[in-house]
Amino acid sequence: MPAPTSPARPALSLLDRTRTTAPPGGGAGDDAAAIRATVDRAVRAQALGLHRFWVAEHHAVPGVVGPAPAVLLAAVAASLDPSSPLRIGSGGVMLPNHVPLVVAEQFAVLQALRPGRVDLGVGRSAGFTAPVREALRAPGADAEEFTARLSDLLDLLHGRAPVTVRPRVPAPPVTVLTTGAGLLTAAHLGLPVVVGGPVLEDPARLEQYRERFVERGHGGPRVTVLADVLVADDEAAARRELLPQAWSLAVSRTRGKFPPLPAPGDVDLTGLTARERRTVDAVLAQSVVGTEAEVRRRVGDLLGRLGAGELLVATTVHEPDLQAESDARLADALLG
Numbered sequence: 001m002p003a004p005t006s007p008a009r010p011a012l013s014l015l016d017r018t019r020t021t022a023p024p025g026g027g028a029g030d031d032a033a034a035i036r037a038t039v040d041r042a043v044r045a046q047a048l049g050l051h052r053f054w055v056a057e058h059h060a061v062p063g064v065v066g067p068a069p070a071v072l073l074a075a076v077a078a079s080l081d082p083s084s085p086l087r088i089g090s091g092g093v094m095l096p097n098h099v100p101l102v103v104a105e106q107f108a109v110l111q112a113l114r115p116g117r118v119d120l121g122v123g124r125s126a127g128f129t130a131p132v133r134e135a136l137r138a139p140g141a142d143a144e145e146f147t148a149r150l151s152d153l154l155d156l157l158h159g160r161a162p163v164t165v166r167p168r169v170p171a172p173p174v175t176v177l178t179t180g181a182g183l184l185t186a187a188h189l190g191l192p193v194v195v196g197g198p199v200l201e202d203p204a205r206l207e208q209y210r211e212r213f214v215e216r217g218h219g220g221p222r223v224t225v226l227a228d229v230l231v232a233d234d235e236a237a238a239r240r241e242l243l244p245q246a247w248s249l250a251v252s253r254t255r256g257k258f259p260p261l262p263a264p265g266d267v268d269l270t271g272l273t274a275r276e277r278r279t280v281d282a283v284l285a286q287s288v289v290g291t292e293a294e295v296r297r298r299v300g301d302l303l304g305r306l307g308a309g310e311l312l313v314a315t316t317v318h319e320p321d322l323q324a325e326s327d328a329r330l331a332d333a334l335l336g
Helices: 031-048 069-079 100-113 130-136 143-157 182-189 197-201 203-211 235-255 274-286 292-306 320-335
Strands: 011-016 052-055 087-094 118-123 174-178 193-195 223-227 229-231 288-290 310-313
Touching: 011 031, 011 223, 011 320, 031 052, 031 069, 031 320, 052 069, 052 118, 052 310, 069 087, 069 100, 087 100, 087 174, 100 118, 100 143, 118 143, 143 174, 143 182, 174 182, 182 193, 182 203, 193 197, 193 203, 203 292, 223 292, 229 235, 229 292, 229 320, 235 274, 235 288, 288 292, 292 310, 292 320
Parallel strands: 011 052, 011 310, 052 087, 087 118, 118 174, 174 193, 193 223, 223 310, 229 288
Antiparallel strands: none
16 A cells, blocks of 8 residues: 655644753752643644644653643643634553553543544553552553553444443544554554654555555554654754753663753753763754744655654743744644
8 A cells, every 4th residue: 555645734733741841950840830831732732723732641750740641631621612623632541551441431531521522542651660560560561462452442432342431422533652563553453653763764664554454444544753843943943942852861761760851051961871872862863853944844754755644743842931932833834
């Protein structure tokens, strides 16, 4: 099956990871403020005319305050105009951490609160560290177990299970978030995918997804690209604002925590290991940054190469005002 070409005007969506930010000079982030900032950002996304606003799931990780996507999405839903077309959803619920019935019930409640505007994105990542996995009683990220849980979840949502999910509402669409291995699971179950990481450099993986896709009534194969994207006055300014996120990601992979995002001027690269420094460089290199015109061109090239029709932006910057400005400039660049 040939890869479809991306539309001239792609759908633009946000994934907000509910990051804490350090005050100038360093220090701890404010967890409650991060939750409020996520809700405020969703309201702005509604005003900008974006397609989706998704939230993430992370448990007991310093610097990331999003352990309960369904609860946070209920707060987001309550803050939005009921007539707004903005979709809300999870990016994603990590199935190893949950019983499928409970996930189905939570998202049925959300669907009742915001009919026809709820998405259920799922992934297979387990807890970030061994103590967290033990606290979650999570079995791990085994591919077969993930496929079984996802199949059970689909049966529950679509009324094919021995028990009936309440409230009884139309099933929210389910999407698989993956950086590679989940593509074949999504193809087998006939589900759309959100892809990031190494898949973005290997379009052949998506060709395989499309070739093996089994139509099961959820629509044909659909691809959304997850990427860090930032519009600024020039590329150097954009990379400067992305540096705290890249630094935090590098540290998380080796030290088991996401430090609160520092101000760009407070990022200390001298304390990084060689491996961490390579991660920082890789994150910045893979990001789509620049002026409105440059970002528009680069996003078009990226989506066209992958046959994707939607961009899900995962960027978080330190300053709330700059975050709002960046989101607005990105919407103007891609939707204006």
